[in-house]
Amino acid sequence: MTNILVTGGAGYIGSHACKALANAGYTPVTYDNLVTGWQDAVKFGPFEQGDLLDRARLDEVFARYQPAAVMHFAALSQVGEAMTQPGRYWSNNVTGSLNLIEAAVAAGCLNFVFSSTCATYGDHDNVVLDENTPQLPLNAYGASKRAIEDILRDFEAAHGLRHVIFRYFNVAGADPDGEVGEFHRPETHLVPLMLDAIDGKRDALTVFGTDYDTPDGTCIRDYVHVCDLVDAHVLGLKWLEDDKGSRVFNLGTGSGFSVMEVIEHSKAVTNREVPYNIGPRRAGDCTKLVSGSTRAKAELGWSPKRSTLETMIADAWRWHQNGHYER
């Protein structure tokens, strides 16, 4: 079996990726420091606890498993925190990724799949966001991811590191089999916070700003189901195995929904009221992030199957209700 090193495999997206890799016949080896991940989410392959900043530990893991590729999910990813603690983002995300990339090259592991973000684009009024849109991030989270993309390009030129970069739009939903799902501490993301509020597990949702230049004044995002997202990663891995070269792909559906529209859909799916109040804007938020690219579909053959808002909320709600909330 082919080993794939999955950093952040104990986290939300990484754990779903491990399941998809195992289903595709690979052995996902999770490397995670468990700062934001959960060991009980590592179900589909071996677990190695370690930090991206620990080069000796990384070298040990590369030597032990001889992975054919790296899938790099481990990162700090909260926009709000990135505004107040940018140093953590530059250190953990950029220095940590540089360590990982150097360890991969030293071990001769030259296939790299990287989880980047649409937050690297920043605000572009009425511009279709495709992979050629200038990257002008508004926060240290997006800036850190853009920097890692640059590192990958430099390492390809110097060391032949082939890479697929995925720029995610907003990821939601959960494994429909209920084996893994979304769970952050602290939680900052819209869908889980909203489900908590519906369930009375926390106070009302605060809508961050109603004065954006959008039809209802709230921010617009392009939501993609986590299972569809990780399917694209398996296709990205095959792309590298087939020696098709380094490439950037947006992963979004092309449909945007405002915060208020997500609330309305959640009411309909759960048949419950969504308690919410209106608050000020959250620093660092872009007005609208919607993918205008069809590259992943055209070139990778990616075909999202669960990325309607209804299905994403229904899958997340089922996960939420099955008691996985309590850890």
Ligand code: UDP
């Ligand atoms: N949002 C909100 N209230 C919350 C959390 C998020 O209104 O408690 C909004 C946020 O301003 C953004 C959208 O929901 O417009 C999605 O935010 P999230 O943090 O889920 O993802 P991000 O877009 O930051 O990656």
